[in-house]
Amino acid sequence: MDWGWVFGNIGELASLAARNLYLAMIPVVLGLLIAVPLGVLSVRWGWVYPPVLSATSVIYAIPSLALFVFLIPFTGVVGTTRDLTLIIPLTLYTLATLVPNVVDGLRSVPEPVRQSATAMGFGGLRRLVRVELPIATPVVFAGLRVATVASISLVSVGELIGNGGLGFLFTDGEQRSFPTEIYAGIGLIVILALAADLLLVLLRWLATPWLRSGRRAAPTPGQTA
């Protein structure tokens, strides 16, 4: 490990890391924006869910490099749309992780809670936004953490089609037979992924004040879980 090289190239490493984060996080945000309505629809209309679930397990199995190269004829590897060649597949992976979590989270809302909200005069949409989605939040965050870490790490595979953020350090290090570059790439990706994971834990803590300090909702006495 040649630390001199690391400190001498700190600027370039930072810009590769920024690019890696950008390519990884756009899909996570897009995936979340699509997964929530898709999950809500799957819970409302049960018949939507089985095909959605099959689709997610198929997408999940497809190797990332194969998905990237399938998009090359449409979005290319150079030019303005080349980022989409990565962003679209990574969004699909995020969806495959998140949709089942959104559905499980919404299904975990106890029926009495749903009925109380209705009795208090909450309409369908307001009940969803104010009651059901907040209760689903911890489960959705669990999926979000998995999707985020995987996305940050998967971006580097994009380097095989010339656009992979920190993955550049792997191909460049290989061509120059310079392991330091590869250690730096692996280290930075792991650090970014774990930092993003910690940030999500913090966000979840902020978003679910009712779960803090052990004040977990106890099951109603007499009711078995």
Place this chain on the structure above:
Amino acid sequence: MNAFQSAWAWLTQPQQWLGPDGIPARLVQHLEYTGIAVAVAALIALPLGLLIGHTGRGSLVIVTLANLGRALPTLGLVVLAFLISNGSPAAVLVALVVLAIPPILVDTYEGVRGVDPDVKDAARGMGMTAGQTLLRAEIPMAMPLILLGLRTAAIQIVATATIAAYIGLGGLGRYIIDGLSEDNYAMVAGGAVVVVALALAVQVVFAGIRRLAVPAGIRQQAQAS
């Protein structure tokens, strides 16, 4: 689409199905790498996961591994193994094994950990020793998750072996990597189609194993995964 027509044309050329560079030979290589890596990883991770899940000691190690396993960039690990071993394909297999261990270990642990304590008490009450409890109660009940871990590992390794063609490993990734460097998109897309078919076949095979290896009573309880 034109791109897919060219992929189809490439796939249906007779010479693609013959000789040492043909699809059957490459497929066998790919299956060899995947089979060896998953088998070695299972030999290490299954006993360890059973032990930690049964005793409950070392849970922190599992949580750390689960996070780290997802964060590790596959391309980086493969290139690193290749570089520090002076270009040995066996070293690349070691990288594949390393990547296959976390999903097997984590899911085996969670499967055994999640067995209802009442069931374990009942097993002990029937006079089973610790070993019998593990073999006849905990493992069968953990089987759905153990198989899920093995499947995740197998799919991960199919994808990573594809990527490892970048440093000269054989297998189906050769078509994608060579096609990209020769600017032969028909070959790239044709190779990607075969890789996807293999990944989906792995899914189907594991669905079959699940039917055979999971006791009927547990199969009904376990949620579809």
